[in-house]
Amino acid sequence: MSHPGAAVSARSAGARSLIMRTAERLYASRGFADVSIRQIGEAAGQRNKSAVQYHFTGRDELIKAILAEHAAATERHRFAMMSPLGDLAELSLPDQIRCIVLPRIEHHIELGSPSWYGRFLAQVVVEPALREYALEAHLNTPSLRRLYDAIHARQGRGRDPVRGARREAMIRQLVVHMTAELESELAREQPAAGVAAGAWRRLGADLITATCGLIGAMDAEEAASG
Amino acid sequence: MSHPGAAVSARSAGARSLIMRTAERLYASRGFADVSIRQIGEAAGQRNKSAVQYHFTGRDELIKAILAEHAAATERHRFAMMSPLGDLAELSLPDQIRCIVLPRIEHHIELGSPSWYGRFLAQVVVEPALREYALEAHLNTPSLRRLYDAIHARQGRGRDPVRGARREAMIRQLVVHMTAELESELAREQPAAGVAAGAWRRLGADLITATCGLIGAMDAEEAASG
Incomplete structure (x- = not known):
């Protein structure tokens, strides 16, 4: 049984996963010192500047x-x-x-x-x-x-x-x-x-x-x- | 034979060494991500905000x-x-x-x-x-x-x-x-x-x-x- 909430949470899970993969890649290649939470959100294609905080509260x-x-x-x-x-x-x-x-x-x-x-x-x-x-x-x-x-x-x-x-x-x-x-x-x-x-x-x-x-x-x- | 230049360069070597010890301590205890060049200068008691850049050019x-x-x-x-x-x-x-x-x-x-x-x-x-x-x-x-x-x-x-x-x-x-x-x-x-x-x-x-x-x-x- 599909309902609007399911679509929203699938999209949310997708964004969450995309942010995790992006963070891992940026941290691995540039180190913690050179990567901000905001850069991770941007690199993960999140238009909302607080997307990482929304999904994870913080680093x-x-x-x-x-x-x-x-x-x-x-x-x-x-x-x-x-x-x-x-x-x-x-x-x-x-x-x-x-x-x-x-x-x-x-x-x-x-x-x-x-x-x-x-x-x-x-x-x-x-x-x-x-x-x-x-x-x-x-x-x-x-x-x-x-x-x-x-x-x-x-x-x-x-x-x-x-x-x-x-x-x-x-x-x-x-x-x-x-x-x-x-x-x-x-x-x-x-x-x-x-x-x-x-x-x-x-x-x-x-x-x-x-x-x-x-x-x-x-x-x-x-x-x-x- | 002591001359003013010797005193200046001894002071400079002292500041350089103090900055190195301070940087090492801050990086070791807090990681590269949480420590800025400016914080290192401050923690090393350098009044000039560009002291670290002056002695080392950069991180x-x-x-x-x-x-x-x-x-x-x-x-x-x-x-x-x-x-x-x-x-x-x-x-x-x-x-x-x-x-x-x-x-x-x-x-x-x-x-x-x-x-x-x-x-x-x-x-x-x-x-x-x-x-x-x-x-x-x-x-x-x-x-x-x-x-x-x-x-x-x-x-x-x-x-x-x-x-x-x-x-x-x-x-x-x-x-x-x-x-x-x-x-x-x-x-x-x-x-x-x-x-x-x-x-x-x-x-x-x-x-x-x-x-x-x-x-x-x-x-x-x-x-x-x-």
């Missing part, structure tokens, strides 16, 4: 909405990957790490090229006022929490919470910033979609290899130091 | 000057560490990695608390317009180039330049962003100087362990895949 809510949308898409990939696996504590370290890394990679392949989210997120996590939003929305979800806990608990290692937090931080920094770095490269080189997907999968494999090596070395050091 | 030159100063200090530590070591290619991987990581750590211990440079640099490297300055000034110096080349050349491994570049990027991202993360933590917790120095040394040791594990795993994967 921070706009940024949270972008983070939440990508986090939800990434979580869908992670859920699909984790649900057939059973008890996470029974998985090998590489399989646990795969569940952390590959949903991010799959999300980027799905986004296609050019994407902007990788660079957007890398800027959010170093911006003092925004960092917590990224951690809450995307980098410390319940599924990631369970994975990290399983990694820390395996074989009774990683019991020191400070060392556990450091391992997590290293994995998070590698995933966030290497993703942003590949995204920049692909934006410059503009390869065909298949080549880009291959580059994302290569990054995924490298991150899994590197992370397993990193954790193995930290575990060995912890075991040796008692 | 980018100010940022380059801050990067160059810290890069020079870090290089002094690296030079002191490397000069007695002889042929870099003869060093073990952990010793090569130590020469990459520890000069950054020593520089932070020397800066004392609170420091701002770690967070400043992390923001610079993700800011599209500034990233290249950081790479040129600080993250790709001749001494680092020699160290990375020695790492790639050892035992004939790491010959694939794409894989070599990825290893380097991972090490760089870990060092830059883990340094910023510890700096934030210390700024929040404000421990005594000795405790802070211990935390920096612990991070240095963890980065060396993690990086050696990461490179070892990437090498093994490369050797296995031919």
Whole structure:
């Protein structure tokens, strides 16, 4: 049953989504310092100068909405990957790490090229006022929490919470910033979609290899130091 | 022999340095988006509204000057560490990695608390317009180039330049962003100087362990895949 309200809210959802895509692109390519809320509205073709405020109240809510949308898409990939696996504590370290890394990679392949989210997120996590939003929305979800806990608990290692937090931080920094770095490269080189997907999968494999090596070395050091 | 010109240029150097310290602190704590050149001048106690432009011409030159100063200090530590070591290619991987990581750590211990440079640099490297300055000034110096080349050349491994570049990027991202993360933590917790120095040394040791594990795993994967 179609009614005028439905058309209005579809148009509103369209404008909202368009503003989010535009903001992400402008922030990713020019940084937070060089992009105003008003420029985002204009670049998104909104004639009303307060369109961004109308849809999001302000910059921070706009940024949270972008983070939440990508986090939800990434979580869908992670859920699909984790649900057939059973008890996470029974998985090998590489399989646990795969569940952390590959949903991010799959999300980027799905986004296609050019994407902007990788660079957007890398800027959010170093911006003092925004960092917590990224951690809450995307980098410390319940599924990631369970994975990290399983990694820390395996074989009774990683019991020191400070060392556990450091391992997590290293994995998070590698995933966030290497993703942003590949995204920049692909934006410059503009390869065909298949080549880009291959580059994302290569990054995924490298991150899994590197992370397993990193954790193995930290575990060995912890075991040796008692 | 003292003359009026010397006093003027000492005052000018003092103002220049004060502006740099102030800019670093404001950018680190509030991000590039929330800090104007004029606010930096005011916060540095400059009565002339164009003081920052007078000393640096503009934001980018100010940022380059801050990067160059810290890069020079870090290089002094690296030079002191490397000069007695002889042929870099003869060093073990952990010793090569130590020469990459520890000069950054020593520089932070020397800066004392609170420091701002770690967070400043992390923001610079993700800011599209500034990233290249950081790479040129600080993250790709001749001494680092020699160290990375020695790492790639050892035992004939790491010959694939794409894989070599990825290893380097991972090490760089870990060092830059883990340094910023510890700096934030210390700024929040404000421990005594000795405790802070211990935390920096612990991070240095963890980065060396993690990086050696990461490179070892990437090498093994490369050797296995031919």
